[in-house]
Amino acid sequence: MRQQEIHAWLSSLLPATDLSNLQYIQADASSRKYLRLRTPTDSFVIMDTKPDQELTKFITIAKILAAHKISVPQIIHCNAEQGLLLMSDLGTQTYQEILANGTTEQIDSLYLDAIMTLLKIQRINTNASVGYEFISMNDAYIRTRLEIFSTWYLQKHLGLALDDNILHIIDQMQQLFSKTFAEVPQVLVHVDYHCRNLMVTPTNNPGVLDFQDAACGPITYDLVSLFQDAYISWPRSQVESWVNTYQEFATQAGIMPPMSSTALLRNFDLVGLQRHIKNLGIFARLHHRDQKSNYLHDIPALLRYIGDTCQRYSELSWLMDFIAEEVQG
16 A cells, blocks of 8 residues: 555656666664665655654755755655655765775775764754754753663663662763763764765765754764764774864864863763663664664674773773673673
8 A cells, every 4th residue: 555655656756757666775773664766867765754743854954954065865855744755866885885895095085074074064053043943962862862771771671670779870871971961062963973874975975864863962972973883893093083183174163162182082982972872772672662673783882882981981980880790791
């Protein structure tokens, strides 16, 4: 039935187009589905989703990003009642594919492009002047993500009971993350600016996907998404080099006030802790609730990031003990 609806809708938009090669493509972690339609002269992507606010958010934020010269899918037509969206196609090659097998020069080039695009994102005003009110990565935002971690990872995945000790640890994390998030400038954050959401494009690289959860938050958040990726890991020295490159450009652009590289890396690491702990909950939820168990393979990378950061800062000994005793067993 759904396929018939999609075919009828596309036929009305693209008459005389052969729809026989319309195919579903790999879905992301959400409930959204995507199809690709290739014609002799073009290629399109169709989003198949619920007719809800998520669709409206996607379209609105896509237009904001495109207005600031960021390479995002062009919105061609929307059927809000049916939850269908026709978009331009940014291609099939993700950053992940090149980063996994590319030369040093290719990898550095891709990350430099990603840094320059990130600076464009961070220049966008997050106030009402852009016609959209971005949510804030504030105390409530952090608390909600910790609840996902405690509910889905600690309780559901590990089978732990939330005793007084664990509740105290979670409260300490809340205080740490709230303080850390507020220590740096607040900018527009993509939220999932990682190698699976960045497409290699011939012009204005990279193409940027999955931006509908964009929020106003710490300037280091997307750096963590980019350089402490759950899907590909790099030596610490290389990560620090790329973060320093970002800092040079961000400072020159006036996006970041002068600060020591040590202070920036510390904020990067602690913001990263929040993101990795949040993702433990998200990945566990995808497995237990959504039957998307492939994300379990990425949990060890998150635990390594968390452990490395806890070992790097002595004031995190309480979290290191918790991770070693309860989370990793």
